[in-house]
Amino acid sequence: MVNHDRRGEPKKGGVVLSERTYEDRPNLWKRLLKQWIFLALLVFIAVFSVTAPGFLTVRNIRNIISYTSVPLLLALGQTFVIISGGIDLSVGAVLGFCGVSSALILKLVWDATGSVGFSIVAGTLSGMIIGTTLGAVSGTMIAKLKVPPFVVTLGMLGIARGCTYLLTSGRSIIGLPIELARIGNYRIWGVIPITLVVALLLIGISLYLLNMTRMGRYTYAIGGSETAAIRAGIPVARYKILIYALSGFMASCAGLVTLARFGTGSPLAGVNSELDSIAAVVIGGASLMGGIGTIFGSVVGALIIGVLLVGLVLLNVEPYWQMVSVGVILIIAVFLDQVRNKDRVQP
Amino acid sequence: MANPLLRGESLSKRFGGVHAVENASFDLHRGEVLGLVGDNGAGKSTLIKMISGVLQPTSGKLYWKGEEAAFSSVSYARNLGIETIYQDLALADNLGIAANVFLGREPARRVLGFIRVIDRKLMDQRAEDILARLQLRLGSMHTPVWSLSGGQRQSVAIGRAIFWDAELLIMDEPTAALGVYERATVLKLIKQLKKQGMTIILISHNLYDIFETADQIAVMRRGRIVECLETASTTEDEVIHMMIGTEAQV
Numbered sequence: 176m177v178n179h180d181r182r183g184e185p186k187k188g189g190v191v192l193s194e195r196t197y198e199d200r201p202n203l204w205k206r207l208l209k210q211w212i213f214l215a216l217l218v219f220i221a222v223f224s225v226t227a228p229g230f231l232t233v234r235n236i237r238n239i240i241s242y243t244s245v246p247l248l249l250a251l252g253q254t255f256v257i258i259s260g261g262i263d264l265s266v267g268a269v270l271g272f273c274g275v276s277s278a279l280i281l282k283l284v285w286d287a288t289g290s291v292g293f294s295i296v297a298g299t300l301s302g303m304i305i306g307t308t309l310g311a312v313s314g315t316m317i318a319k320l321k322v323p324p325f326v327v328t329l330g331m332l333g334i335a336r337g338c339t340y341l342l343t344s345g346r347s348i349i350g351l352p353i354e355l356a357r358i359g360n361y362r363i364w365g366v367i368p369i370t371l372v373v374a375l376l377l378i379g380i381s382l383y384l385l386n387m388t389r390m391g392r393y394t395y396a397i398g399g400s401e402t403a404a405i406r407a408g409i410p411v412a413r414y415k416i417l418i419y420a421l422s423g424f425m426a427s428c429a430g431l432v433t434l435a436r437f438g439t440g441s442p443l444a445g446v447n448s449e450l451d452s453i454a455a456v457v458i459g460g461a462s463l464m465g466g467i468g469t470i471f472g473s474v475v476g477a478l479i480i481g482v483l484l485v486g487l488v489l490l491n492v493e494p495y496w497q498m499v500s501v502g503v504i505l506i507i508a509v510f511l512d513q514v515r516n517k518d519r520v521q522p
Numbered sequence: 523m524a525n526p527l528l529r530g531e532s533l534s535k536r537f538g539g540v541h542a543v544e545n546a547s548f549d550l551h552r553g554e555v556l557g558l559v560g561d562n563g564a565g566k567s568t569l570i571k572m573i574s575g576v577l578q579p580t581s582g583k584l585y586w587k588g589e590e591a592a593f594s595s596v597s598y599a600r601n602l603g604i605e606t607i608y609q610d611l612a613l614a615d616n617l618g619i620a621a622n623v624f625l626g627r628e629p630a631r632r633v634l635g636f637i638r639v640i641d642r643k644l645m646d647q648r649a650e651d652i653l654a655r656l657q658l659r660l661g662s663m664h665t666p667v668w669s670l671s672g673g674q675r676q677s678v679a680i681g682r683a684i685f686w687d688a689e690l691l692i693m694d695e696p697t698a699a700l701g702v703y704e705r706a707t708v709l710k711l712i713k714q715l716k717k718q719g720m721t722i723i724l725i726s727h728n729l730y731d732i733f734e735t736a737d738q739i740a741v742m743r744r745g746r747i748v749e750c751l752e753t754a755s756t757t758e759d760e761v762i763h764m765m766i767g768t769e770a771q772v
Binding site: 383408 | 596597600608610611612613614615616617621622625626627628630637638639640
């Protein structure tokens with residue numbers, strides 16, 4: 176039997192399975208569409224640079240970074256969750272709970288020992304541990320008790336937010352050492368905000384975990400086909416718990432960044448920010464069906480949210496329009512995603 | 523003759539009051555292709571699930587290379603060298619060919635002495651090698667599996683199974699849902715594996731596939747292995763009669 180490849184040239188020996196091959200490259204239009212969200216970000220930046228006075232100043236860029244940091248950090252963890260086919264609605268509430276509980280612990284330790292440095296370290300570490308634990312608890316219920324992620328994390332949202340109000344009686348925790356806010360607003364060489372450094376570090380960790388480790392590979396595999404993952408002998412439950420724990424950890428980092436920036440622990444920190452994080456991830460090209468998504472996309476998605484907010488404020492537009500525009504972009508993003516994947520064979 | 527590679531002795535599996543498999547015994551010798559046929563619900567899937575470690579028999583024994591073995595889990599069976607390719611292939615569609623071949627067993631290397639990373643280059647090379655051994659060309663090892671055709675997906679699953687030095691390959695309906703051309707290539711692939719000395723249990727509805735590839739045919743009906751036949755000395759008609767349980771003429 177003589178096999179012919181797509182160009183009709185006979186091939187030498189072997190079994191050639193024809194029909195579709197990888198050479199069926201998407202055309203130029205589709206390839207552009209793939210990066211359209213990055214182009215959209217550049218367009219927004221260009222438009223605001225021209226129309227909004229002072230948009231491209233160091234001060235304003237710092238503003239964008241600080242407004243972007245919370246949705247960005249939450250989106251990093253959310254990326255793993257969504258790629259694995261789940262969703263984490265609790266990130267905003269976990270952010271808030273970690274913020275106030277680490278503020279309380281910080282204050283307690285400060286009162287007890289009188290050491291500012293020690294109390295800040297204790298508050299930071301305990302905040303991270305609490306966030307990671309809450310994530311792991313959600314993950315355990317999802318993986319072991321098979322309660323749907325939407326339900327578990329919605330429950331966790333209520334629990335964490337409620338406990339935040341209970342802990343604080345609804346009031347901000349004040350009287351924290353001034354050094355905390357100094358650290359939170361510190362600028363390296365007077366230019367680079369510490370928030371940016373934290374964000375870059377966590378982006379780096381996320382890139383490493385998602386693209387270079389088994390955990391990342393299994394995150395994609397679980398989202399692509401959980402059956403396949405189980406059959407391949409992957410301990411799916413363990414990795415799901417890890418994924419939600421990572422999301423909890425990222426939420427706690429977002430809580431700590433917020434706490435350090437304002438120097439007070441607000442029980443309202445992170446309200447509704449789970450929606451921003453999901454929007455960022457989905458705008459960044461991830462599929463809520465699981466299996467698809469990138470850290471790069473999610474970072475771009477978060478930046479779009481931050482750039483729109485700051486840009487519209489500079490243009491003296493009511494800030495509520497930012498919510499409207501993010502909503503519109505979110506829907507367009509998902510729509511274009513479907514157009515892009517139309518030719519995808521769904522088995 | 524030496525011990526059979528796999529021997530089943532009076533295997534039974536009950537689900538509540540249902541006898542899915544009853545008193546099934548068989549011998550499978552090295553390098554043999556055993557065709558397992560039977561109507562829906564005859565117990566074929568239950569039988570192979572006991573061999574692949576997914577289910578444990580209610581009673582009966584399995585012997586691997588002459589020694590009794592409790593096939594207690596999938597990983598146990600896999601460590602013995604038994605790989606199963608399920609009907610749904612169990613591929614992660616969003617991942618590439620190499621990623622699927624190595625799924626669950628990714629090789630790692632260290633960067634700077636302490637950071638563990640997945641060794642993608644090695645995975646690509648080894649996956650390419652294994653497909654070359656099957657004389658398959660599927661293009662880039664990063665092509666997501668969803669973009670492949672049914673036959674190509676089947677070959678990725680086969681490639682994955684034999685990569686891990688499988689001694690026994692169980693294939694559940696490998697040609698179901700394939701087009702004519704693709705079916706022919708998969709059958710060709712099975713014959714090639716047989717030539718390379720692989721022992722295979724092949725489940726199929728399609729007697730043509732079975733007669734094309736199998737040395738022996740085990741016919742199942744209502745949980746029992748009613749007959750084990752040499753392919754060379756039987757006919758499709760005879761097998762069909764045994765499957766549906768009538769000696770009468772059609």
